Each structure stands twice: as structure tokens, then as C-alpha cells.
Amino acid sequence: MRSTAPVQNNSALVELVRVRYRVGDTEILRGVSLQINPGERVALLGANGAGKTTLLRLINGLISSNEGTLASPPVALQAMLFQKPPLLRRNVLDNVAFALKSRGMAETEAEQLSMQTLSRCGLTGLSQRYARALSGGEQQKLALARAWVTRPTLLLADEATASLAPAAVHEVERLMLDMCEQGSTLIFATHNRGQAKRLATRIVFMSAGRVIEDRTADDFFANPASQEAIDYINVERV
Amino acid sequence: MIADAFLQALALVSSFDPAVMSIVWLSLKVSGAAALIGALIALPLAAWVVQTRSLLREPMIVLLNASLGLPPVIVGLVVYLLLSRTGPMGALGWLFTPAGMIFAQVILVTPIIAALARQVLEDAQQEYQDLFASLALSRWQSLQTLLFETRFSLLVLLLAGFGRAIAEVGAVMMVGGNIAGHTRVMTTAIALETSKGELALALALGLILIFIVLVINIAAHYARQVLRRRYA
Numbered sequence: 001m002r003s004t005a006p007v008q009n010n011s012a013l014v015e016l017v018r019v020r021y022r023v024g025d026t027e028i029l030r031g032v033s034l035q036i037n038p039g040e041r042v043a044l045l046g047a048n049g050a051g052k053t054t055l056l057r058l059i060n061g062l063i064s065s066n067e068g069t070l071a072s073p074p075v076a077l078q079a080m081l082f083q084k085p086p087l088l089r090r091n092v093l094d095n096v097a098f099a100l101k102s103r104g105m106a107e108t109e110a111e112q113l114s115m116q117t118l119s120r121c122g123l124t125g126l127s128q129r130y131a132r133a134l135s136g137g138e139q140q141k142l143a144l145a146r147a148w149v150t151r152p153t154l155l156l157a158d159e160a161t162a163s164l165a166p167a168a169v170h171e172v173e174r175l176m177l178d179m180c181e182q183g184s185t186l187i188f189a190t191h192n193r194g195q196a197k198r199l200a201t202r203i204v205f206m207s208a209g210r211v212i213e214d215r216t217a218d219d220f221f222a223n224p225a226s227q228e229a230i231d232y233i234n235v236e237r238v
Numbered sequence: 239m240i241a242d243a244f245l246q247a248l249a250l251v252s253s254f255d256p257a258v259m260s261i262v263w264l265s266l267k268v269s270g271a272a273a274l275i276g277a278l279i280a281l282p283l284a285a286w287v288v289q290t291r292s293l294l295r296e297p298m299i300v301l302l303n304a305s306l307g308l309p310p311v312i313v314g315l316v317v318y319l320l321l322s323r324t325g326p327m328g329a330l331g332w333l334f335t336p337a338g339m340i341f342a343q344v345i346l347v348t349p350i351i352a353a354l355a356r357q358v359l360e361d362a363q364q365e366y367q368d369l370f371a372s373l374a375l376s377r378w379q380s381l382q383t384l385l386f387e388t389r390f391s392l393l394v395l396l397l398a399g400f401g402r403a404i405a406e407v408g409a410v411m412m413v414g415g416n417i418a419g420h421t422r423v424m425t426t427a428i429a430l431e432t433s434k435g436e437l438a439l440a441l442a443l444g445l446i447l448i449f450i451v452l453v454i455n456i457a458a459h460y461a462r463q464v465l466r467r468r469y470a
Contacts, residue, residue, distance in 0.1 A: 061371065080372040
């Protein structure tokens with residue numbers, strides 16, 4: 001593995017040491033070691049089946065590793081965006097407020113904070129609309145608002161813009177960057193090379209359950225070191 | 239003869255004949271209570287099955303599914319034995335009373351609501367489990383949310399349970415005894431009046447029963463459509 005840029009220190013927000021994850025006889029992650037520091041914006045790149053989604057789900061506590069150690073912020077300080085946002089059968093405001101009410105916040109306060117967050121996401125006018133009646137882009141912005149309102153230390157996104165139109169992609173990216181400016185660390189899986197360039201400060205390139213390259217975004221795209229990364233970038237270019 | 243009976247039946251229905259109405263009212267009360275009590279038992283049971291990791295989960299699912307085909311006369315017989323003077327629940331004095339009929343119908347309706355509710359809740363759980371986990375919801379919070387999110391589907395199941403209860407004849411006949419003015423409901427009255435050759439009353443009650451079942455099914459159908467349009 002070639003690792004040049006990322007700053008490694010003891011105050012890492014996320015730390016994986018030789019993490020393995022298996023499903024039956026299939027090894028999905030093969031000894032992944034990684035440190036992610038506060039404030040970083042890390043893109044997980046790699047072909048389908050590389051282990052990006054599994055890595056995100058492990059960090060978020062949705063699944064547990066078979067071997068190795070993993071340290072990450074408590075789930076309550078994390079937020080996860082999925083490709084297809086799971087929205088409740090309620091209106092937009094209630095979807096956002098739900099994240100706060102489930103943590104014991106009083107209804108009035110939760111709704112007030114939710115409205116502020118919806119305003120940041122440009123969804124104020126849709127607050128009373130049924131969430132599932134929104135467009136794909138609006139739904140993902142709503143999922144982002146629901147994540148944002150909890151002020152997460154760590155934002156995880158699993159191909160969150162994969163099924164969106166370009167304009168919606170840029171809006172969601174802008175909001176993700178805004179969230180990072182407010183102090184969230186971002187780890188996201190994507191197949192969109194442009195998105196990785198626009199959002200990421202660091203690239204973790206994975207192949208067959210291993211981290212192949214872990215470098216700054218500029219360095220990775222200018223000088224990919226491994227044949228897998230070169231092939232991946234070339235295929236993406238096509 | 240059939241035409242005469244039909245005309246008399248229509249007259250009985252349109253005049254709100256007190257004898258007919260008292261039978262209809264008792265049927266609605268017994269079956270309504272059975273569906274409500276059945277739902278109160280079935281929904282927590284279904285929720286438990288969906289959430290639990292206990293070894294009892296799979297046997298319970300099999301049991302619930304098998305109970306869907308429970309023959310009403312067998313339920314009637316078992317409840318009769320339980321409630322009879324020398325039976326383990328004889329002291330309650332429920333045999334040949336509406337309470338006993340409700341008890342029998344609860345046994346019939348609960349597995350239906352529970353089995354269907356389990357499926358509804360499990361589908362919703364599949365949809366939301368990542369969200370619940372990423373929001374760090376407790377099992378109790380997840381369960382509450384699942385029940386709330388599926389509330390309209392569960393309401394439709396309640397109607398299905400009521401439909402099953404009100405159309406049932408074997409168990410209520412055996413446990414209630416079909417006593418006039420006391421435990422006579424629409425289905426048992428229809429069976430009795432037909433055997434006596436009193437086709438007008440049987441037909442009148444039959445028309446009302448069909449009307450009620452139709453209304454329930456139409457309500458369930460449109461409720462599902464409206465909600466799908468609104469929440470899809």
C-alpha cells in the first residue's frame with residue numbers, strides 16, 4: 001500500500017487496525033488498517049465489490065468485524081447517508097425532527113431546530129410536504145438535513161448522489177461541504193471521480209477488500225501508483 | 239316462494255325491525271370486541287416476533303401461520319370444554335354468554351391479525367433497520383416507530399380480523415348456544431331460521447351481513463389506495 005499524505009496521529013477520529021469482515025466463506029475486507037483524522041474529507045474509491053460500503057457500515061456500527069479493532073465515534077455522533085434515503089411516511093419537518101425527538105429533545109425545540117436546518121438546506125417551503133412525494137434530489141437533501149440537525153462529528157455517505165441528476169448532485173455536494181465547514185468529518189464512497197476531486201482532501205482506494213492507496217486527492221489523481229488505480233481511473237475516464 | 243321471502247326480507251331490513259336490529263347490534267358488538275381484543279394481543283405478539291432473537295421466534299412464526307387455518311368448530315369445541323362448568327375456566331360462567339363468544343372469536347382472529355401484522359412489520363423493519371441503527375434508536379423506539387409507520391396497514395388488518403369474526407358461525411354457535419335475545423348473532427340466526435324454513439328473516443340477516451362485509455372490504459380497499467397515493 002502506498003501511503004504518503006494523510007497525517008497519522010493519536011487523535012484519530014476513526015481508527016481501524018487489521019480489520020477483517022467475512023460473509024460465509026467470502027472475505028469482504030482483508031485486514032484493513034486506516035486512520036481518519038478530524039476535519040478530513042475522505043473518498044473511498046474502488047470498483048464494485050471493493051469493500052467500500054462494508055467499510056462504511058462497519059464504521060457506522062451497522063455490522064461488526066470478524067477480526068481486528070475499530071475505534072469510531074459513538075453512533076449518536078455519526079450520521080449516515082444512503083443511496084436511497086430511508087424516509088419515514090411523514091412530512092418533511094417530521095422526518096427531520098424525528099432524529100432529535102428520538103434523542104429525547106422536546107417537540108417544540110426539535111421542530112425549531114429542524115426548521116433552521118431545513119432552511120439551510122433550502123427545504124423550508126417543502127416542510128409540510130410528504131417526504132416520499134419529493135424528487136430524488138429533494139429526498140437526499142432531506143436525508144442530509146436529518147443528518148445535519150444532529151450535528152454529527154462524522155458524516156458517512158454511501159454513494160449518496162449516485163442516482164441524482166447533475167444539478168441535484170452539486171446541491172447535495174454543496175451541503176456536504178457546508179456540513180464539513182461546520183466541523184463534521186466526511187467519509188464517502190463514490191464512483192464519481194469528479195465528485196471525489198471536488199469533495200475529498202484524501203483518497204482511500206480499495207480493491208478486493210484491501211486498501212491499495214491512501215493519499216491526498218491531488219496526489220492520487222496526478223500520480224496513481226498502483227496498476228489497479230490506474231485501470232480504475234482510466235475506466236472511469238471512458 | 240323465494241321472491242316472497244326476498245320481499246319480506248327487504249321489508250324487515252327497511253323497517254329496521256327491532257328483532258333483526260338487536261341481532262345485528264349483538265353481532266357488531268361481539269365481533270368488534272373480538273377484533274379489538276385480538277388486535278391488542280396480536281400486535282405486541284407480531285412486534286415481539288419481528289424484534290426478538292429468541293429461539294422461540296421461528297416456532298412462533300410457524301405456529302402463527304398454521305393457526306391461520308384453525309377450523310372454527312375445533313376452536314368452538316375447545317372453548318366449550320374450557321368454559322363448561324367442569325372445565326378449567328368454568329368458574330367464569332362465560333358459557334352461553336356474549337363474553338364466551340368473544341373469547342372464541344378472539345382465538346380465531348388473533349392469529350390472522352398477528353400473522354399478517356408480522357409480515358407488514360417485518361417488511362417495514364427491512365426498510366428502516368439501517369436508519370434506526372444509524373440513529374442509534376433503542377429496540378423499544380424502533381418498535382414504536384415501526385408500529386407508527388405501518389399504522390394504516392395495521393388498521394386494514396384490524397378490518398380483516400373483524401370481517402373474519404363477523405362471518406364466523408361454528409364457534410359462536412357452540413359457545414354461545416344461539417339463545418334468542420341473548421347470544422343470537424347474524425350467522426347463527428341465519429343457520430337456525432333457514433333450518434326452520436323462516437327464509438325471510440334468514441335472508442334479511444344475510445343481506446345485512448353481506449352489506450357489512452362489503453362495506454368493510456370497500457373501506458379497506460379504498461383506505462389502502464388513498465394511503466398508498468398519499469404516502470407512496
